[in-house]
Amino acid sequence: MNHPTTPIIPVEVLEQVQPSGTLIDVRESREYAAGHVPGALLMPMRAYGVDAYSVTGGTTAWQRSGRPVEVGS
Secondary structure, three states, rough: OOOOOOOEEEHHHHHHHHHOOOOOOOOHHHHHHHHEEOOOOOOOOOOOOOOOOOEHHHHHHHHHOEEEEEEEE
């Protein structure tokens, strides 16, 4: 079953998601280890019963916007 995701820009993650919710990174483990949003939980391909957002431009856009990333698992 394929669930649609809502696009969201990096600043909206900080303003709308992180203050009141859990940020879940659904990428592969190696992608997560290469750099992820601080505090994000790794749960590859979690798409069941969750309100999901797709960060426009992905982690690269997050970094380019001057936001921090964590490296490692």
